[in-house]
Amino acid sequence: MNADIILTKNRILEKVKAVLSLIQEDQQLYLSTNSLLPDLVRIIPPKISKGENYNGLPYLVLDHPRYFDKEDMYAIRTMFWWGNFFSSTLLLSGEFKILLQQRFINSYETLKQDGYYLCINADPWQHHFESGNFEKISSLSKTEWESTIRSHPFIKLSKQIPLTQWENVRENVLQIFRQYLEIAGD
16 A cells, blocks of 8 residues: 555666666767677667566666577677666677687686676576576686587676666676677677
């Protein structure tokens, strides 16, 4: 019988959407001075989406860049998941994976040191960090890393940003974005 709970939720989601809009602007500015994306990916505009039920909780997603078709995917997704975290995820499949997988294999030490996770799930649309979905790269040997990159149908890296780092989320996401593009850029 207290509507204030929903109003508070709506205010928080509006604030998160405003932050995602600023992140999108930061990303677009960075890309305007660094030609790092394939033309096919570059022409699709960014998109912010909202949902109410990812494992029972609301979420917001910024996909930029984004290219999705049946076989080929190239996306960097920034996600806010209510009560859990922000995350930044890179997803590559099809021709993009084939073209870039050696760069990822060669980036093992950097990604391991910087606290990234590798998706080991067969479903690229799961974003939680529970067992069976993501494995911390630092827990994988170089041989396991390379084998997973080569054999998995897609490459999906992710990094969490705790909600307690709200004040720095914009800078953290842009730093991760730049690191992804250093590896997966044109």
